[in-house]
């Protein structure tokens with residue numbers, strides 16, 4: 453018999469976006485249903501952030517010997533037990549999973565249904581033989597890997613982020629299609645864990661990022677032995693008993709790479725199939741579900757968040773969007789998403805962190821701005837740690853208002869936080885130049901680069917004249 457359920461908020465998708473909405477709604481007193489057809493935790497926990505950062509952590513340990521040489525310490529070459537590395541990755545997932553589990557959510561008062569959801573009308577959803585009527589729906593169905601139309605690709609076995617963390621043998625040669633954050637992070641991880649790695653990128657590696665930072669990072673990855681083919685497309689992929697052949701094409705002509713495994717990391721596509729969004733009158737296209745700044749879809753009772761809306765695709769963006777939806781749906785506040793101060797980090801070594809505008813974006817906008825750059829080589833702690841590769845670059849208006857920050861360095865993901873706060877709160881450089889930073893820390897780079905802005909004024913001939921005058925006064 454068909455069961456009829458009703459609730460205040462019905463969330464479809466138990467990944468970063470859906471879990472944040474459901475946990476917040478239930479704890480604020482809304483009767484909440486969460487529907488998840490796959491693994492609780494979605495991509496981030498099971499096939500995204502958590503396994504990729506865990507693999508990178510293992511790769512860092514494998515690389516420690518190479519770095520130790522700089523300190524006069526020599527280790528024997530590491531012996532890498534790859535199944536044990538993957539067991540570590542799974543162990544980290546398992547240790548975080550209880551936080552995203554059905555049990556925890558039921559404990560918060562959420563009714564969790566483990567099925568696929570499909571709309572029957574603008575206000576009614578079918579979940580198995582249950583019918584759900586909700587005051588508000590939230591679509592948080594995420595994304596899946598985009599598989600580009602490369603001839604032969606569909607006929608060969610390939611990996612994506614959904615399968616790469618299950619591989620039990622480190623491939624002798626891993627060819628990665630795509631030089632975005634996934635390609636770069638996993639490329640460095642597999643290289644450090646013993647694979648030969650080739651990255652094939654049809655444009656520029658990390659094309660959205662600051663050109664200088666991406667270039668330095670590329671040099672570092674190349675120095676570790678990764679082959680990077682930029683402005684190169686794949687014209688064909690073949691597979692036989694000897695392995696894979698990937699035919700590359702660029703200005704110089706065609707070459708063939710022979711590899712053991714192929715990882716496709718060419719971007720994402722929204723997951724909307726099976727939802728019957730037409731019945732719900734929710735407009736969507738190949739980029740995702742269309743939303744306004746309040747994250748309302750074309751059906752005002754239905755919100756959407758996370759990767760499925762095709763905007764910034766990060767776990768922290770999904771969490772932020774969940775907060776916007778809760779304010780709109782529960783408190784009827786017209787809260788709007790504002791991505792001005794949304795940071796992003798590529799967790800390679802060194803890390804590449806960005807918040808606000810890149811230099812290219814600031815030039816495109818056309819306003820006046822100054823560029824302040826400070827090398828990590830000028831930071832004492834970075835020298836002690838022998839991690840002095842990289843820089844911090846700040847863009848600021850002539851009045852000192854901060855427009856953007858780029859950091860390429862060890863721990864850049866941690867160092868970006870004061871700049872995120874500064875942009876969010878419209879702070880000026882003087883706020884950062886005036887703080888007392890503990891010595892010796894990498895954090896000092898933020899104060900040092902901000903202080904650059906005032907150096908010409910501080911040590912000007914006018915200041916010198918003034919000082920001489922005060923001194924003459926006794």
Ligand SMILES: Cc1cc2nc3c(=O)[nH]c(=O)nc-3n(C[C@H](O)[C@H](O)[C@H](O)COP(=O)(O)OP(=O)(O)OC[C@H]3O[C@@H](n4cnc5c(N)ncnc54)[C@H](O)[C@@H]3O)c2cc1C
Pocket residue numbers: 464465466467468469470487488489490491492493494495496497499500501502504505567568569570592593594595613634723725726727757758759760765766767768769770799
């Ligand atoms: C390799 C990799 C590394 C990443 N690293 C980072 C990182 O370091 N930092 C960062 O911020 N971001 C990172 N990301 C991005 C981050 O993982 C995503 O932005 C985030 O997981 C998106 O969350 P979501 O809730 O929108 O979607 P998802 O996590 O995909 O969740 C959607 C859920 O909806 C379910 N679902 C779909 N359709 C239905 C349906 N019809 N009925 C019921 N359930 C349904 C799915 O089963 C899924 O569990 C990474 C991504 C990848 C792939």
Ligand SMILES: NC(=O)c1ccc[n+]([C@@H]2O[C@H](COP(=O)([O-])OP(=O)(O)OC[C@H]3O[C@@H](n4cnc5c(N)ncnc54)[C@H](O)[C@@H]3O)[C@@H](O)[C@H]2O)c1
Pocket residue numbers: 600602629630631632633634635637652653654655656657658659684685686717718719720764765766796797798799
């Ligand atoms: N550290 C992080 O926060 C992190 C890490 C990994 C992923 N992510 C998220 O996941 C998303 C997806 O990552 P991604 O790296 O797959 O996507 P991406 O879109 O950022 O990069 C994909 C790259 O593949 C290239 N490409 C596409 N088709 C190609 C083809 N046929 N041949 C050669 N190159 C091709 C594109 O030019 C692009 O540079 C990211 O945008 C990000 O939001 C975040």
